[in-house]
Amino acid sequence: MLQAGKGSASDHYNAACSWALAGNKNKAFAHLEQAIAKGYLAVAHWQKDTDLSSLHADKRWPKLVDDLKRSVAAIEAKYNQPLKAQLESIYEKDQQIRREFVAAREQHGMESAEVKELGQKMEQIDQENLKQIMPLIETYGWPGKSMVGMHASSAVFLVIQHAPKEVMEKYLPLLREAAAKGEASKNHLAMMEDRVRMNQGLPQLYGSQVQMDSDTKQWVLYKVEDEANLDKRRAEMGLGPIKDYLKSMGVEYTPPTGQPVK
Template identity: 65%
Template sequence: MKTAFLFLFCLLLLVSSHHSYAQSAADAFAKYQAKDYKASGQLYDQALKAGKGSSTDHYNAACSWALAGDKTKAFTYLNQAVAKGWENKSHLQTDTDLTSLHTDKRWPQLVKDLETHLAKIEANYDKPLKAQLEKIYVTDQQYRGMIDSVQKKFGMESTQMKDLWSKIEVQDEENKKQVVAILEKRGWPGKSLVGQQASQAVFLVIQHADKATMEKYLPLLREAAAKGEASKSSLALMEDRVRMNQGLPQLYGSQLRMNPQTQKPELYQVEDEANLDKRRAEMGLEPIKEYLKRFNL
């Protein structure tokens, strides 16, 4: 009985520790979004001091400290991000959060270390598949990137907007054919096989597909996320989308709907609202209040 109790106690401590880390990282990111960069950096310090955290968490910590003016901490976290698998060299070099670091003598070495790291990782990539999926990523986003500007200029019900959505639907269908063929033959292409962006392209295409397609391939995404081959945040979005399609309350609060009476967006029904932020933190999502601010809700 003592052994069983001790095991349960240790398990509770482990779960509590995980929740504490996830919430601290989410709080740190919320401070970053509020432009309180020093407070964000300090929260990342607390969250990451035990050696936990993804490459993205360490990269975000570096951004906060760079904007707060502490270059040493920024470089420390960037080096840790590279060691933990940060791969996006283009983003690193163009991210305005890190502009203040470009003239520092440590910057060239950081870029060189990342290039060396990438060469080792990419040696194991399926390069033809990576190239195919990266092209799909571009085509998935190109017309969607025009939605805001067309809507503001011509209106939601305009001919121009309807034409744009027609183009999106045609491209989505073509992308779905390619991605479904890949999934049926290869399973979910994880980031260790094709890299982060190419793997994300698969999620985007399935997320934009019909209900049956989402439901069919959700288990593959679950498996990939459990292995660290796909992001938990992507899984959270698809879990919510599928549940909403099935008329069930969502788990992570990622989905909005149009209120039929007010004709204004609102948060779709959530299961167990009291623990919503805890679940969001576990999936790498910011607190729900910060998320809803994006939509002025």
């Protein structure tokens, strides 16, 4: 259970959504306040997210939205607005094609013509996004929270995460530096660290990567370095327990020998 003051802005926002869906408005509002305090300020997303619909009729909702808008206005006055708008457009392109891909896969199956066509389209969009992102990084460095806001900044992570391995390796040091300064998400760093290590054939550190077992054809956790301390490292990066993370993907976690199941 996420405790007050712990976790990232996204963790608190996701917790709020869970509590709202469970019907506990007090805990939902408490986590939303924590999300605002930690910089989760995507106003449009808050208002459109159906997970929070049950809160809209509560008298606390208008005040919360007003507080959110005031916080956004004060912070965004300092942003590079053209860059922010460009990155948000890239973010939406990256995510929209993936939403379409997942929906087609669930409806038609992985080997369907629809999925293959969308897979090709996704590769094309990824290449187009990368052609935009790389010159921006060369110009601004890693566009971080104070420059464009965390939401727009995450577009840089998404595009690089979906890029060829040599591109990830090139820009990983910049993401490390940005995360150390609080300008980028630590959990984004954890995912890219793991992806790069996996590409190099090394064990991952944070358990963010899975792979298909060639015999069982089931998804399993990719090998982990010092797996006994995996959850400790995950917590340091703002990530929840590995068991819960894998369960959300339908993967059952078997702890190392001698380690208790949490």
